[in-house]
Amino acid sequence: xxxxxxxxxxxxxxxxxxxxxxxxxxxxxxxxxxxxxxxxxxxxxxxxxxxxxxxxxxxxxxxxxxxxxxxxxxxxxxxxxxxxxxxxxxxxxxxxxxxxxxxxxxxxxxxxxxxxxxxxxxxxxxxxxxxxxxxxxxxxxxxxxxxxxxxxxxxxxxxxxxxxxxxxxxxxxxxxxxxxxxxxxxxxxxxxxxxxxxxxxxxxxxxxxxxxxxxxxxxxxxxxxxxxxxxxxxxxxxxxxxxxxxxxxxxxxxxxxxxxxxxxxxxxxxxxxxxxxxxxxxxxxxxxxxxxxxxxxxxxxxxxxxxxxxxxxxxxxxxxxxxxxxxxxxxxxxxxxxxxxxxxxxxxxxxxxxxxxxxxxxxxxxxxxxxxxxxxxxxxxxxxxxxxxx
Amino acid sequence: xxxxxxxxxxxxxxxxxxxxxxxxxxxxxxxxxxxxxxxxxxxxxxxxxxxxxxxxxxxxxxxxxxxxxxxxxxxxxxxxxxxxxxxxxxxxxxxxxxxxxxxxxxxxxxxxxxxxxxxxxxxxxxxxxxxxxxxxxxxxxxxxxxxxxxxxxxxxxxxxxxxxxxxxxxxxxxxxxxxxxxxxxxxxxxxxxxxxxxxxxxxxxxxxxxxxxxxxxxxxxxxxxxxxxxxxxxxxxxxxxxxxxxxxxx
Numbered sequence: 001x002x003x004x005x006x007x008x009x010x011x012x013x014x015x016x017x018x019x020x021x022x023x024x025x026x027x028x029x030x031x032x033x034x035x036x037x038x039x040x041x042x043x044x045x046x047x048x049x050x051x052x053x054x055x056x057x058x059x060x061x062x063x064x065x066x067x068x069x070x071x072x073x074x075x076x077x078x079x080x081x082x083x084x085x086x087x088x089x090x091x092x093x094x095x096x097x098x099x100x101x102x103x104x105x106x107x108x109x110x111x112x113x114x115x116x117x118x119x120x121x122x123x124x125x126x127x128x129x130x131x132x133x134x135x136x137x138x139x140x141x142x143x144x145x146x147x148x149x150x151x152x153x154x155x156x157x158x159x160x161x162x163x164x165x166x167x168x169x170x171x172x173x174x175x176x177x178x179x180x181x182x183x184x185x186x187x188x189x190x191x192x193x194x195x196x197x198x199x200x201x202x203x204x205x206x207x208x209x210x211x212x213x214x215x216x217x218x219x220x221x222x223x224x225x226x227x228x229x230x231x232x233x234x235x236x237x238x239x240x241x242x243x244x245x246x247x248x249x250x251x252x253x254x255x256x257x258x259x260x261x262x263x264x265x266x267x268x269x270x271x272x273x274x275x276x277x278x279x280x281x282x283x284x285x286x287x288x289x290x291x292x293x294x295x296x297x298x299x300x301x302x303x304x305x306x307x308x309x310x311x312x313x314x315x316x317x318x319x320x321x322x323x324x325x326x327x328x329x330x331x332x333x334x335x336x337x338x339x340x341x342x343x344x345x346x347x348x349x350x351x352x353x354x355x356x357x358x359x360x361x362x363x364x365x366x367x368x369x370x371x372x373x374x375x376x377x378x379x380x381x382x383x384x385x386x387x388x389x390x
Numbered sequence: 391x392x393x394x395x396x397x398x399x400x401x402x403x404x405x406x407x408x409x410x411x412x413x414x415x416x417x418x419x420x421x422x423x424x425x426x427x428x429x430x431x432x433x434x435x436x437x438x439x440x441x442x443x444x445x446x447x448x449x450x451x452x453x454x455x456x457x458x459x460x461x462x463x464x465x466x467x468x469x470x471x472x473x474x475x476x477x478x479x480x481x482x483x484x485x486x487x488x489x490x491x492x493x494x495x496x497x498x499x500x501x502x503x504x505x506x507x508x509x510x511x512x513x514x515x516x517x518x519x520x521x522x523x524x525x526x527x528x529x530x531x532x533x534x535x536x537x538x539x540x541x542x543x544x545x546x547x548x549x550x551x552x553x554x555x556x557x558x559x560x561x562x563x564x565x566x567x568x569x570x571x572x573x574x575x576x577x578x579x580x581x582x583x584x585x586x587x588x589x590x591x592x593x594x595x596x597x598x599x600x601x602x603x604x605x606x607x608x609x610x611x612x613x614x615x616x617x618x619x620x621x622x623x624x625x626x627x628x629x630x631x632x633x634x635x636x637x638x639x640x
Binding site: 013014018020021022024025053054055056063068070074078 | 420460463464467576577578579582583586
C-alpha cells in the first residue's frame with residue numbers, strides 16, 4: 001500500500017522489519033489458503049507452528065518468558081499484518097497473546113508464568129479466554145459461572161461460557177468466575193483450567209457466517225475440579241478480565257486497520273484494471289470519491305493507532321483511549337470493506353477476492369471485545385462523567 | 391565453516407523507478423531497500439550449510455554508506471552472526487573497486503567459503519564475485535543453483551540453457567549464487583530483536599581508484615501503442631501486408 005502520509009518515517013527500523021516479516025508470512029502462507037479455509041469453516045491450525053516460530057504469540061511480553069519482547073507499536077503492526085490476511089487468523093493470535101498469555105503474565109505466580117508462557121509462545125500450549133456467557137455478553141459483571149473453594153484450597157467450577165475463540169483447540173482456558181456463592185463482581189477470580197479436565201466440554205458453534213476461519217466454541221464446566229494452583233493469585237474483581245480486554249482491544253484497533261488496507265488495495269487494483277465504457281472504472285468520478293474516502297479514513301486510523309502505541313509504550317495510555325481507537329478503526333474498516341466489495345462488482349461476491357470475507361469477518365470484530373455501542377458509552381462516560389450503561 | 395557472504399543493498403525489485411534529477415541514477419525517495427535478491431539467496435545458502443553442520447559462523451559484508459547498516463542487520467536477523475560495513479560515501483558502480491575493498495577485508499580472514507549473489511538486480515554487472523575471488527587467489531564457481539560441501543570440497547550445480555552441470559572444487563573457494571536454492575527465510579521477530587545485539591563493525595573501504603562511473607541513465611523509449619487490424623480470418627491478409635511493408639519482418 002502506498003504510504004500516502006509517510007507514516008513509514010515514524011517507524012523505527014525494528015518496527016519496519018517486524019511488519020515486513022509478518023507481511024511476508026501472510027502473503028506466502030495465509031493468503032493462498034485462507035479463502036478456502038473460510039468457505040470450509042476451518043481455522044488453518046497447520047500455520048500455528050510457523051506463527052510461533054515467527055514469534056507472534058505474546059510478542060510484547062518479555063524475552064525471559066520466551067517471547068519476542070517487542071514494543072507495542074511493533075505488536076500493533078503484527079496484528080495489522082495478520083488481519084490484512086484474515087480477522088480469524090488475527091483473532092487466534094490476539095486470544096493467545098493478549099487474552100491467555102497476558103493474564104498469566106499479569107496475574108499469575110512466577111511458577112505459573114514459567115510453566116506456561118514459554119510453551120505458549122512456542123505454540124505448544126494454546127489458550128482461550130472464558131469471560132462471555134450465553135446470557136452475559138456486554139454485561140460481564142452479571143456472570144453466573146461459579147467456583148467454590150474447599151478447605152484444602154482446591155476448587156470446584158460450574159457454569160458455561162460462549163463465543164470463545166480457540167475454545168475447542170486450546171489446551172488451557174483462562175476462565176473468569178465468581179467465587180464462593182458471592183454474586184458481586186468483586187468476587188470474580190481467574191483460573192487456568194486444563195481443557196482435558198473431567199467435566200470440561202468444548203463444543204464448536206456451527207452455522208457462522210462470519211469469522212469462519214476461526215474456532216468459536218461454547219464451554220461447559222460440569223463440576224470441574226481444580227487444584228489450588230489453578231487460581232491466578234493476583235486476579236480479583238472485574239478489573240482483571242477488563243485489563244486483558246484492553247490489551248486485546250489495542251491489538252484489534254491495529255488489526256481492523258489491516259483489514260481496511262487489504263480491502264482498499266484490492267479495490268484500487270481492481271479499479272485500475274477493470275475496463276468499462278472504454279476506461280478503467282477507477283477513472284470515473286464516483287469511484288475516485290470512494291477511493292479518496294477510504295484512503296482518508298485509513299490515514300486517520302493509522303495516526304490514531306500509531307500515537308496510541310507510543311502512549312502505551314510510554315505507560316501513559318488509558319483504556320478509554322483504546323476504546324476510541326477500537327471503535328473508530330473497526331467502524332471505518334466495516335465501511336471500507338463494504339465499499340470495496342461494491343466497487344469489485346460481481347467478482348466481489350467470490351471467495352477468491354478478499355473484500356466480502358473481510359466484510360463478513362468485521363461484523364464479528366464490530367461486535368466482540370466490546371461492541372461499537374459499548375465503546376460509545378465508555379467514551380460518553382469518560383467525557384461527561386455520566387454513566388449511561390443502565 | 392567460516393562463511394563470508396558479500397551482500398548489496400538494492401531497491402525492492404518490484405518498485406516503480408524514476409530517474410533522479412541528476413540523471414545519473416534513480417530517484418530514491420519513497421523507495422524501499424532490502425538485500426539484493428540473489429545476495430539474499432546467498433545468505434540463505436550460508437545459513438543452511440552451517441545449520442547442517444551444526445556449527446560455524448556466517449559473516450556478512452557490504453561496501454557503502456551507513457544506510458547499509460539496516461541491510462546488514464536484516465542479514466543478521468536471518469541468522470548471520472556478524473556483520474562488517476566497509477564504509478565509503480556511496481555504493482560504487484565500479485565492480486573492481488568493490489572487489490578490492492572486499493578482498494582487502496577477506497584476505498587472511500580464514501574463510502572457507504565466500505558467497506555472492508550471481509549479480510545485483512540494479513546493475514546486473516556480475517563482476518564483484520569473480521573479481522574478488524581472483525584478487526584472493528581462490529577458485530570461483532558462478533551461477534550456482536545448488537551447493538553441497540563435504541570434507542573440504544564443494545559440489546555445485548549450475549543450471550545452463552537446457553542442461554545442468556556439476557562442478558567440484560576444493561575449499562577455500564568463492565561461489566556466486568543463482569535462483570533454484572529454496573527461498574530465503576524471513577527473519578523471526580526474535581531474530582530481528584537479536585540482530586541489534588550482534589556485532590556490526592564499521593571499517594573504511596579501501597577501494598582504490600574508481601574508474602567506472604555511470605554518466606547518465608534514462609528510461610527506455612515508450613513502446614508505441616499496438617494497433618488492432620481487425621477480427622477473425624478476414625483480417626489476416628491486411629495483417630500480412632502490414633508485416634511485410636510496414637514492420638518489414640516478413
